[in-house]
Amino acid sequence: MRAREYGLNIGSMPTGKLNKITDVPGVSVGHSTVIDEKHQTGVTVIMPCPENPFTHKLPCASYVLNGFGKTAGTVQIEELGTLETPIAMTGTLNVGKIHDAMVGYMIDRCALEGKRVVSVNPLVCECNDGSLSDGRDRPCDRTNLDEAIASACEDFAEGAVGSGRGMGCHGLKGGIGSSSRIVNFDGKNYTIGVLVMTNHGKLRDLQIDGRLIGPSIDDAINADLPDKGSCIVILATDIPASDRQLKRIIKRCDVGLIRLGSFIGHGSGEVFIGFSTANRTSPKDTQIRQVELMNEDCIDTCFRAAAEATEEAILNAMFAAEAVTNASTGKTKRALSEFYGKV
Numbered sequence: 262m263r264a265r266e267y268g269l270n271i272g273s274m275p276t277g278k279l280n281k282i283t284d285v286p287g288v289s290v291g292h293s294t295v296i297d298e299k300h301q302t303g304v305t306v307i308m309p310c311p312e313n314p315f316t317h318k319l320p321c322a323s324y325v326l327n328g329f330g331k332t333a334g335t336v337q338i339e340e341l342g343t344l345e346t347p348i349a350m351t352g353t354l355n356v357g358k359i360h361d362a363m364v365g366y367m368i369d370r371c372a373l374e375g376k377r378v379v380s381v382n383p384l385v386c387e388c389n390d391g392s393l394s395d396g397r398d399r400p401c402d403r404t405n406l407d408e409a410i411a412s413a414c415e416d417f418a419e420g421a422v423g424s425g426r427g428m429g430c431h432g433l434k435g436g437i438g439s440s441s442r443i444v445n446f447d448g449k450n451y452t453i454g455v456l457v458m459t460n461h462g463k464l465r466d467l468q469i470d471g472r473l474i475g476p477s478i479d480d481a482i483n484a485d486l487p488d489k490g491s492c493i494v495i496l497a498t499d500i501p502a503s504d505r506q507l508k509r510i511i512k513r514c515d516v517g518l519i520r521l522g523s524f525i526g527h528g529s530g531e532v533f534i535g536f537s538t539a540n541r542t543s544p545k546d547t548q549i550r551q552v553e554l555m556n557e558d559c560i561d562t563c564f565r566a567a568a569e570a571t572e573e574a575i576l577n578a579m580f581a582a583e584a585v586t587n588a589s590t591g592k593t594k595r596a597l598s599e600f601y602g603k604v
Contacts, residue, residue, distance in 0.1 A: 263419070264576040267601060269470055271576065272569030277441035280573075282454030283415040284441040285497040287311050287538050290456065291413030292423030292437070293405040295394075298588045302394040304359060304401050305423035305437055306409040307348040307456060307495055309536055315371055315381060316544050318343040321536040322508035326515050330491050330530025333360050334384035342504030344536045346383045349406060350424040350458050350493055353389040354396040360385045362403035366410070386532060388460035388491040390427025393587045393594060420581030425458050429490060430579050431475060431522065432464025434594040438578025442566035444500070446559055451500045453563060455514065455570040459578045460490035461529045466522035469576065469601070475522065477604035482595060488526025492518060494533040494571055498563075501539035501553040506560065511535035513564040517571025 264271065265280070277284025287310045294303040309319050321344035323335040333356055338344065346367055351359045363383035371378045390396060409423065418437075421428075425436030441454040466488075467475030494514045502510065511533040518531065525531055540552040555563075579597040586593040 262580055262598065264573055264580055267580060269576065271573040274442040274566055274569055277443055277452050277454065279416055280441055281439040282441060282456040282495065282497050283417065285452045285454045285499050285538060288454065288497050289413035289415060290417040291409040291411065292418060293408035294422050294426050295400050295405065296426065299395045299398065300400050301427040301585050301587060302352045302390050302400060303423040303426045304405045304409045305350045305425065305458065306406065306413060308410065308413045309344060309347065309497065310538055310541060313370055313374060314347065315345045315367055315378065316374065316376065317541040318345045319536045319538060319541050320502065320504045320507060321534070322504045322511060324508055324511050324533045326531035326533065327525050327529055329528055330387065330532050331356050332386045332532045334382050337382040338384065344384065346381060347410065348384045348386065348495055348534060350386045351401050352394060352396045352424065352427065353387045355399050355401045356385050356387045358399055358402050359406055362406040365403055366406060384534065386493040386534070388428055388458050388493060392429060392592055393427035393585055395589065419577055421583055421585050425578065426585065428458060428460040429594045430459035430575065431462035431467040432479065433579060434582040434584055434596045435459035436578045436582040438574040438576065438581065440570040440573035440577060442570050444562045444566055446555065451498065453496065453498045453566040453570060455567065455574045456495045457571065457574045457578055458493040459575050461488065461492040461518070461531070462521065462523045463488045466524065468522045474604055478600045481600065481604065487528065488524065489528035491530035496533065496535040496567060497538065499538045500555055500563065502537045502555050506555060506557065507535040507537060509560060510563045510567050513567040514571040516568035517575060520572050521575055
């Protein structure tokens with residue numbers, strides 16, 4: 262079940278058909294989940310467009326709210342303002358292996374199109390799932406990346422799946438969540454979609470729809486921990502926005518975290534990525550490209566959409582996630598659904 266099935270309607274803006282990041286045309290999401298005696302982990306991949314993103318680069322921006330994180334690939338995005346690979350997410354110590362796997366995937370994909378790759382900038386984001394999974398084994402590899410890419414679709418699973426399998430949120434079970442909002446410019450509808458990997462927040466700070474419920478849950482299970490984790494936010498849109506405009510928009514994703522009670526703790530890495538499917542490059546581009554751009558006087562609507570979609574995406578991650586136990590340590594992250602409406 263998702264937040265709206267619990268009667269929660271976050272914000273005032275309309276959602277897309279699925280209320281997911283994949284309401285942005287051309288975007289798909291896939292997972293590979295690893296579950297065994299020592300591991301509760303996996304890989305999640307956001308495919309930004311049907312075409313090869315290396316030859317059809319997308320406007321992209323990154324923003325680090327708190328830098329206690331190990332995301333790879335943001336340096337070139339900051340410099341060039343483009344995305345040229347799918348976006349992968351995994352556990353902290355697996356970033357290097359999935360980075361290498363993405364290099365291999367892009368070399369293979371480009372080779373099929375007759376293009377030789379000598380440099381590529383994979384974007385791999387992470388949160389630390391060490392409380393539920395033994396990340397030292399680094400169990401995810403090219404096989405998991407390929408599985409996640411092959412499974413990519415519009416109506417993807419949320420909760421304790423893929424890279425979200427071992428994540429916590431506000432002391433409870435976290436994971437993968439998504440939401441979207443529709444905006445209208447000049448009589449045409451556009452979509453802003455958000456996907457989150459949640460692994461942040463203190464239980465006693467958790468508030469939902471303006472109601473502080475964390476203390477009541479904590480009194481019941483005594484699970485409150487320091488705010489040590491991370492939150493990755495991926496924002497996609499079909500609005501023709503520049504990388505500079507995208508950076509302004511994704512900065513407002515922090516409003517969604519704050520509305521749920523996060524104060525962005527010292528040990529938490531909040532990294533936001535935003536891309537637009539409009540104005541993609543093409544091998545046929547001339548030396549001067551003509552592009553459309555959003556009138557920045559209208560950007561407030563996008564700010565609101567980013568805030569609302571992020572807040573709801575985090576709630577969807579928590580409501581959709583079941584409780585998960587690390588078999589080797591006995592540690593369990595309880596599910597929000599066990600308590601919501603009962604405290």
